[in-house]
Amino acid sequence: MTRRVGSRRIADFGETVFATYTRLATEHKAINLGQGFPDFETPSFVLDALRASAGEHQQYPPLPGLPELLEAVSEDHARRFGRTLDPVANIQITVGATEGLFAAIQALVDPGDEVVIFEPFYDAYPADVTMAGGIPKFVPLHPQSDGLWHLDEAELRACFSPKTKLVILNTPHNPSGKLFSAEELDLIVELAERHDSLILSDEVYEHIAFGQHLPLASRPGAWARTLTISSIGKTFSVTGWKVGWVSGPAPLIQAIRMAHQWIPFTVATPLQRASAAILNEAAQPGNPYYRELKQAYLRKRDLLVTALRETPFSPLVPAGGYFVIADSRELGYRDDIELCNDLPARAGVVAIPPSAFYSREHKTLARHLVRFAYCKRDEALIEAGNRLRALAG
Numbered sequence: 001m002t003r004r005v006g007s008r009r010i011a012d013f014g015e016t017v018f019a020t021y022t023r024l025a026t027e028h029k030a031i032n033l034g035q036g037f038p039d040f041e042t043p044s045f046v047l048d049a050l051r052a053s054a055g056e057h058q059q060y061p062p063l064p065g066l067p068e069l070l071e072a073v074s075e076d077h078a079r080r081f082g083r084t085l086d087p088v089a090n091i092q093i094t095v096g097a098t099e100g101l102f103a104a105i106q107a108l109v110d111p112g113d114e115v116v117i118f119e120p121f122y123d124a125y126p127a128d129v130t131m132a133g134g135i136p137k138f139v140p141l142h143p144q145s146d147g148l149w150h151l152d153e154a155e156l157r158a159c160f161s162p163k164t165k166l167v168i169l170n171t172p173h174n175p176s177g178k179l180f181s182a183e184e185l186d187l188i189v190e191l192a193e194r195h196d197s198l199i200l201s202d203e204v205y206e207h208i209a210f211g212q213h214l215p216l217a218s219r220p221g222a223w224a225r226t227l228t229i230s231s232i233g234k235t236f237s238v239t240g241w242k243v244g245w246v247s248g249p250a251p252l253i254q255a256i257r258m259a260h261q262w263i264p265f266t267v268a269t270p271l272q273r274a275s276a277a278i279l280n281e282a283a284q285p286g287n288p289y290y291r292e293l294k295q296a297y298l299r300k301r302d303l304l305v306t307a308l309r310e311t312p313f314s315p316l317v318p319a320g321g322y323f324v325i326a327d328s329r330e331l332g333y334r335d336d337i338e339l340c341n342d343l344p345a346r347a348g349v350v351a352i353p354p355s356a357f358y359s360r361e362h363k364t365l366a367r368h369l370v371r372f373a374y375c376k377r378d379e380a381l382i383e384a385g386n387r388l389r390a391l392a393g
């Protein structure tokens with residue numbers, strides 16, 4: 001065949017960094033603090049809900065989503081944010097947050113539109129924007145020694161133009177663990193208003209926040225131009241379920257639905273049913289689930305951060321999410337890829353090079369950084385700490 005096989009829109013895509021480092025973890029039998037998925041047991045009420053759901057209706061659910069899940073998401077919103085969402089007009093169930101992002105970007109972005117993306121980014125954002133023909137405009141977040149990541153107002157302002165159709169935000173943020181402050185969110189809303197742009201707020205780590213998580217859609221003036229994405233995966237430690245939802249004003253949800261109907265059409269019925277059951281159960285008065293989830297992650301974060309402080313790595317303390325970013329300059333590697341390629345053989349631990357989450361022009365900002373996941377069993381975190389401590393000798 002002489003014709004080029006891949007389309008132009010995928011021409012620049014390489015293998016994801018997770019495939020590369022999962023392979024290295026297997027090869028070296030290393031502790032894998034690479035990809036962000038829990039390696040501990042799924043809560044038993046979650047598995048019970050899945051089993052109970054298996055025996056019921058198995059056919060296509062309605063396009064917006066299974067009514068009981070739409071209802072559960074709507075009630076969750078009312079309880080936590082005091083906003084009443086119409087289950088059908090204001091919510092779309094998607095195949096995880098991943099498909100919600102893809103459908104939203106397909107639905108909102110025309111070729112040539114500019115999309116503001118914060119760096120480091122969740123790596124689906126620029127890929128989704130590129131596939132829609134949009135132009136990503138990158139704004140770096142700057143790590144400070146106190147673990148906070150600074151958003152420079154002038155840099156953000158300079159990124160907006162009359163062509164800015166969309167801003168993609170992620171709070172709590174992967175991989176920095178940053179919780180955007182009220183002032184930062186209000187600035188984003190102000191700039192979006194001024195340029196008549198829309199906002200896509202990815203809040204999949206909303207329940208893993210050690211400070212106050214502020215939902216962007218609740219900021220003054222935000223609701224009419226904001227779509228919020230969340231999913232079941234992180235909150236209930238079932239990243240393989242891929243059940244998510246997008247919420248927002250009816251015209252924006254209708255636009256997403258028009259794209260979603262030609263992507264998966266609908267989302268697995270038994271998983272939607274189980275998702276509704278666990279959301280309802282976790283919301284029962286007196287159920288400590290969300291509090292205990294946060295406490296468990298706080299303990300894991302502290303375990304890893306404390307261990308890293310006794311190694312050549314200097315951890316930046318995250319305020320939420322699954323990851324710790326650390327400064328690796330003391331080890332003297334040329335860049336983060338060289339370090340992460342060497343670490344499995346040298347220390348028996350796999351980490352991810354954060355330059356994978358930066359645009360080509362800003363990759364050097366990550367040269368001295370490394371990302372460790374702490375959504376892992378305590379024993380794995382302790383053993384990784386012991387192994388990394390040996391690097392100091």
Ligand SMILES: Cc1ncc(COP(=O)(O)O)c(C=O)c1O
Pocket residue numbers: 036095096097098099122170174202204230231232233239242243244
């Ligand atoms: C910031 C962010 N958004 C979206 C996703 C994908 O979520 P889901 O598994 O629900 O598709 C992830 C998963 O790692 C993530 O970190």
